[in-house]
Amino acid sequence: MSTANDSAGARLILNIYIGLFCLYLFLPLAVMSAAAFNSYDYPSVTQWRGFTLQWFVALAHDGRLIQGLLNSVVVALGVIAVSIPAGLAGALILTRLGQRSGTVLYSILVSPVLTPGIILGISSLIFWREFGVPGGLFVAVMAQSSFIASYAMLLFLARLQRQDRTLEEAALDLGASHTLVFRRITLPFLAPTAFTAAVVAFLQSFENYNTTVFAIGGEWTLVTEIASRLRFGLSPVINVVGVIFVALTLVAATTYVLLSSRKKAR
Amino acid sequence: MASLFRAYGRGLGALLILIATLWILALILVPLGAMIEQSLWWKDSKxxxxxxxxxxxxxxxxxxxxxxxxxxxxxxxxxxxxxxxxxxxxxxxxxxxxxxPKTYGLANFTRMSGLHFYIFIRTIIYALMVTALALVVCYPMAYAVALASGPRKAIVLTVALIVPYAINELLRVYAWLMILDYRGVINGILGWLGMVDLDNRGWIPFLENPSAVFLAMIYTYVLFMVFPMVNTLETLDRNQIEAARDLGASSFRIHRRVIIPHAKPGIAVGCIMTFMLSAGSYSVPAIMTRGQGGDWFSQLVYRQFFESNNWNMGSAYAVSLLVVCTAFILIMMRLFGVGLRDIAK
Missing domain, CATH: 1.20.58 (Methane Monooxygenase Hydroxylase; Chain G, domain 1)
Structure with a gap:
């Protein structure tokens, strides 16, 4: 590659930089994970009091965190149910619209991605109060869906750009109904993207804090519960939650790397 | 409209339009309007x-x-x-x-106290600083991922960037909180070395310094800066770099005249996302400072809603923040000549 021409010194500096950058990315996570196994009751790695799994047990008995986890899953499923159809409809409409009307619609549908999360939370909270719905899991679903639907739409749009339309047209010419074409050609073509979009929506919803904290009212999700605890001080139980996330992510990432390098080798 | 019905048929076309309309009205435009309306009136409690x-x-x-x-x-x-x-x-x-009775007017905006206005301006400046720092820190990384390494290494680096992102935003902030806290990792190490005296509260209060928030914020939003740049840099024809080098250009000059101009749209998108996220971030300042360091504007908005219970004032603050973010986006789009379609990757 072009780096063959780079001077050895420049390459060395770049490699050192990459190393430092990765350290910056991973050292905090490593520290956080290590402290989960320390029996000291303040999360620490410098005050090591011996290996323990007691904080995992404490997490299992922590009713509010478990309930928060369940609430997070409920909200995430709700977000998927709202944002996948919305994103799909938006993308299908946009691919068939002319340049000018398309641009206006596109701007509106993409705008939530560029809006600060707290503002999405606030506007949903105010809007739903007009209907007598106070902040809670439902409003959180609506607030999160407003921007997650945009992400889903962008994924569908990218996929639709690669679509071969002649297939649909041929089916229509041969007398198939629109519904049949949609069910047998369009939907199967978009199915893999729908799956990806659902995964993305789940992750986005699960980790969302800035929007949720305004919309959640008196209820709580895993993330808002953790945040409100951090006000009163740190606890190794939170580190355990962190370890679980790190472990799940690493498993997923390793699988991905192995799969993609195998694909390359083929 | 007609083209929609032709493509999807009447029933399906109407259904799609119905869903999209509901999305636009119930989730985007009307809530936004409700917030703006809320910011424009107040009730006098004489x-x-x-x-x-x-x-x-x-x-x-x-x-x-x-x-x-x-x-x-x-x-x-x-x-x-x-x-x-x-x-x-x-x-x-x-x-x-x-x-x-409700009174309509702009008083919620003009009534912002001097201190709150100062925090508003300071938040904008902080967010600009975070954006600039993130750009400087992320550029070499984006360059490495897109151009300076083989395909295998690029995959590993990409995954290395995504992994921290896949872990909860809050937990990423928490990790830094642990490191920088009074009895955190850095103070602990300094205590070992005998440089600070933890028993007598002689620790270094990293969290009370605004740079602690910067550090955690860049850490949290790094991906939004790196990926747009990687996306544009990947489309750069490497022959251009070789040609420039053959013609005797220095590395610095190649970056300035070939690579950075090509990366411009990516830089604009990265800056827009990072600025928007950091100016509107509630999680990072609220958790990192715990009320000890300087407030960010988002914390004031939160307090207006849930502590002062003044939704009108809170909405006015939120609208002000939205105006600043929108202005920033428009300015960047103008300066870098990118369209809305470039922003959404």
Missing amino acids: GDITLQIDRLYNDMATLQLDASGESDAAKKAGLEAQIAQKQAEATALEAQETNP
Whole structure:
């Protein structure tokens, strides 16, 4: 590659930089994970009091965190149910619209991605109060869906750009109904993207804090519960939650790397 | 419209339009309108209304006394009419007291206190600094991922960038909180070395310094800066770099004249996302400072809503923030000549 021409010194500096950058990315996570196994009751790695799994047990008995986890899953499923159809409809409409009307619609549908999360939370909270719905899991679903639907739409749009339309047209010419074409050609073509979009929506919803904290009212999700605890001080139980996330992510990432390098080798 | 029905048929086309309309109205435009409307009115809670009501009841009590001592039927009827009138006035005022009339205007925006305005400006400056720092820190990384390494290494680096992102935003902030806290990792190490005295609270208060928030914020939003740049840099023809080098350009000059100009749209998108996220971030400052360091504007918005319970003022603050973010986006799009379609990757 072009780096063959780079001077050895420049390459060395770049490699050192990459190393430092990765350290910056991973050292905090490593520290956080290590402290989960320390029996000291303040999360620490410098005050090591011996290996323990007691904080995992404490997490299992922590009713509010478990309930928060369940609430997070409920909200995430709700977000998927709202944002996948919305994103799909938006993308299908946009691919068939002319340049000018398309641009206006596109701007509106993409705008939530560029809006600060707290503002999405606030506007949903105010809007739903007009209907007598106070902040809670439902409003959180609506607030999160407003921007997650945009992400889903962008994924569908990218996929639709690669679509071969002649297939649909041929089916229509041969007398198939629109519904049949949609069910047998369009939907199967978009199915893999729908799956990806659902995964993305789940992750986005699960980790969302800035929007949720305004919309959640008196209820709580895993993330808002953790945040409100951090006000009163740190606890190794939170580190355990962190370890679980790190472990799940690493498993997923390793699988991905192995799969993609195998694909390359083929 | 017609093209939609032609492509999807009447029933399906109508369904798609219905769903999209619901999305636009119920999730995007009307909530936004409701927030703006909320920011444009307030209810005056005049203290003197209560005083007026008290006075009316006093008068009524006096009249009542007069009326009970009055033997002349005509005069008594007159007094009772007066009492009834005062009672009606009092009832009207009481209704106002419990539900004061809305007044529309811009006062929620102009009434922002000097301190809050200072925090508003400071938040914008901080967010700009975070954006600039993130750009400087991320550029070499984006260059490495897109151009300076083989395909295998690029995959590993990409995954290395995504992994921290897949872990909860809050937990990423928490990790830094642990490191920088009074009894955190850095102070712990310094304590070992005998440089600080933890037993006598002689720790270094990293969290009270705004740079602690910067550090955690860049850490949290790094991906939004790196990926747009990687996306544009990947489309750069490497022959251009080789040609420039063959013609004798220095590395610095190649970056300045070939690579950075090509990365411009990516830089613009990265800056827009990072600025928007950091200016509107509630999680990072709220958790990192715990009220000890300087507030960010998002914390003021939160307090207006959930501590002062003043939704009108809070909405006005939120609208101000939205205006700044929108202005930043428009300016960047103008400066870098990118369209909305480039922003959404």
